[in-house]
Amino acid sequence: MMDLHNKVAVITGGARGLGRAFSEALLSKGAKISICDINVADGEATLQVWREKYGEGRTMFKQCDVSNKQSFTDVFVETKRKFGTIDIVVNNAGIGKELFEQDWEKTIHVNLIGVIIGTDLAVQYMSKSSGGYGGVVINIASTAGLTPVFYSPVYCASKYGVVGFTRSVAANPNVCDLGMRFLCLCPAYTDTGLFQAGHSGRKEVPNLDKISQLVKSTGINSVESVANAFMELVENENNNGAVMAVSLKKGIEYKHGRPVQKSRI
Ligand SMILES: NC(=O)C1=CN([C@@H]2O[C@H](COP(=O)(O)OP(=O)(O)OC[C@H]3O[C@@H](n4cnc5c(N)ncnc54)[C@H](O)[C@@H]3O)[C@@H](O)[C@H]2O)C=CC1
Numbered sequence: 677m678m679d680l681h682n683k684v685a686v687i688t689g690g691a692r693g694l695g696r697a698f699s700e701a702l703l704s705k706g707a708k709i710s711i712c713d714i715n716v717a718d719g720e721a722t723l724q725v726w727r728e729k730y731g732e733g734r735t736m737f738k739q740c741d742v743s744n745k746q747s748f749t750d751v752f753v754e755t756k757r758k759f760g761t762i763d764i765v766v767n768n769a770g771i772g773k774e775l776f777e778q779d780w781e782k783t784i785h786v787n788l789i790g791v792i793i794g795t796d797l798a799v800q801y802m803s804k805s806s807g808g809y810g811g812v813v814i815n816i817a818s819t820a821g822l823t824p825v826f827y828s829p830v831y832c833a834s835k836y837g838v839v840g841f842t843r844s845v846a847a848n849p850n851v852c853d854l855g856m857r858f859l860c861l862c863p864a865y866t867d868t869g870l871f872q873a874g875h876s877g878r879k880e881v882p883n884l885d886k887i888s889q890l891v892k893s894t895g896i897n898s899v900e901s902v903a904n905a906f907m908e909l910v911e912n913e914n915n916n917g918a919v920m921a922v923s924l925k926k927g928i929e930y931k932h933g934r935p936v937q938k939s940r941i
């Protein structure tokens with residue numbers, strides 16, 4: 677099990693939703709948290725709550741657009757400056773509000789390119805081959821990265837991209853030299869602002885009945901259940917390349933890379 681006490685985690689999109697839940701799960705295990713988010717108001721509000729609960733020294737917030745390389749790099753610079761190291765990177769920030777995707781380029785820039793930038797920065801700052809101490813990268817995809825979603829093809833493409841990218845980085849024969857793990861979490865529908873904005877049941881949405889059937893096929897996760905699945909991924913140290921799906925109906929399913937259970941002898 678990975679000892680999380682005093683480990684330093686960068687979480688993108690940490691101001692609310694799943695990113696906030698992942699951050700609080702790590703804080704509860706003694707980790708230090710650096711959240712970045714494009715939403716300053718939510719970021720500052722979340723930081724204030726955490727400072728009152730966990731004290732001044734274990735949390736920080738920096739505004740960032742993960743699709744902008746300099747903006748994202750500044751998060752790593754500031755985190756290293758404040759905490760001295762980085763051990764965990766969670767590429768969580770994502771968008772998908774428009775069911776029929778008017779601004780689809782932005783979805784690719786945030787959901788896929790942002791994850792690629794974050795993973796590259798993680799290797800630069802954590803890998804043993806670049807003078808770091810190793811670490812773990814958890815990329816947040818979706819079950820929409822494992823199965824077609826007719827009403828959001830570009831969102832789906834972005835998430836299939838995250839799964840394929842993460843598995844490919846993990847499969848590099850030299851990954852052991854980095855001392856890093858690369859993991860993918862694929863939640864099904866989860867009760868957050870993103871889900872509510874995309875599935876408000878607006879009457880004008882075509883094929884609403886088919887969308888409802890898809891949601892019913894998995895049920896709607898609580899944020900807490902996804903955070904519990906996230907912690908299983910982070911704490912298991914023998915799971916590089918793991919792809920974990922989590923849904924209300926089926927619970928946790930490893931789609932690839934079930935962790936190797938260390939033999940008892
Ligand atoms: N809610 C759901 O049903 C599911 C969500 N996911 C994924 O989980 C991740 C988190 O989603 P939720 O917590 O549901 O959404 P959310 O909308 O509640 O939170 C996303 C956070 O990311 C931030 N963000 C958006 N664009 C950003 C950017 N360019 N740079 C930095 N921060 C940015 C937002 O301000 C927000 O605080 C996303 O990648 C999403 O695709 C995956 C499967 C299911």
Ligand SMILES: CC/C=C\C[C@H](O)[C@H](O)/C=C/C=C/C=C\C=C\C(=O)C/C=C\CCC(=O)O
Binds near residue numbers: 828870
């Ligand atoms: C437009 C996006 C809006 C909000 C984000 C979404 O809530 C979320 O990311 C979308 C999830 C979509 C899931 C769609 C279908 C899921 C189906 C299943 O999980 C069950 C079937 C297959 C799972 C994959 C597999 O077992 O191979």
